Amino acid sequence: MTYNVKFKKSIAKDLKKVGKPEAVRILTKIVAELPEIADSLPGLKGKFAGLKKYRIGSYRIVFAIIKNTIVITRIRHRKEVYRN
Numbered sequence: 001m002t003y004n005v006k007f008k009k010s011i012a013k014d015l016k017k018v019g020k021p022e023a024v025r026i027l028t029k030i031v032a033e034l035p036e037i038a039d040s041l042p043g044l045k046g047k048f049a050g051l052k053k054y055r056i057g058s059y060r061i062v063f064a065i066i067k068n069t070i071v072i073t074r075i076r077h078r079k080e081v082y083r084n
Contacts (some may be wrong), residue, residue: 003070014075018059022073026075029056038063038070048082 015023034054041052044062051073054061060081062074074081 001015001049001068003037003038004067005031005035006074011072011075018075018077022057022059026056026059026061030054030061030072034061034063034070038065049056 030081041054044051050063051062058078060078063070
């Protein structure tokens with residue numbers, strides 16, 4: 001199933017921390033690949049239960065699937081993605 005991709009407003013702040021070249025690479029992969037493979041990606045546990053993760057290099061994209069839409073909630077480096 002193919003999904004629509006939406007981003008939370010806070011994603012702009014996350015992408016500023018990443019840097020422009022890396023942000024472009026991440027966004028390109030999200031739009032091109034994520035809608036096709038979202039169902040097969042692993043789910044998270046604990047306080048992030050119900051969300052899924054997608055790995056792009058050292059960065060993790062945390063997202064939720066709501067009906068036919070993927071909502072990207074967080075884009076961060078793997079060391080800090082699961083911290084508050």
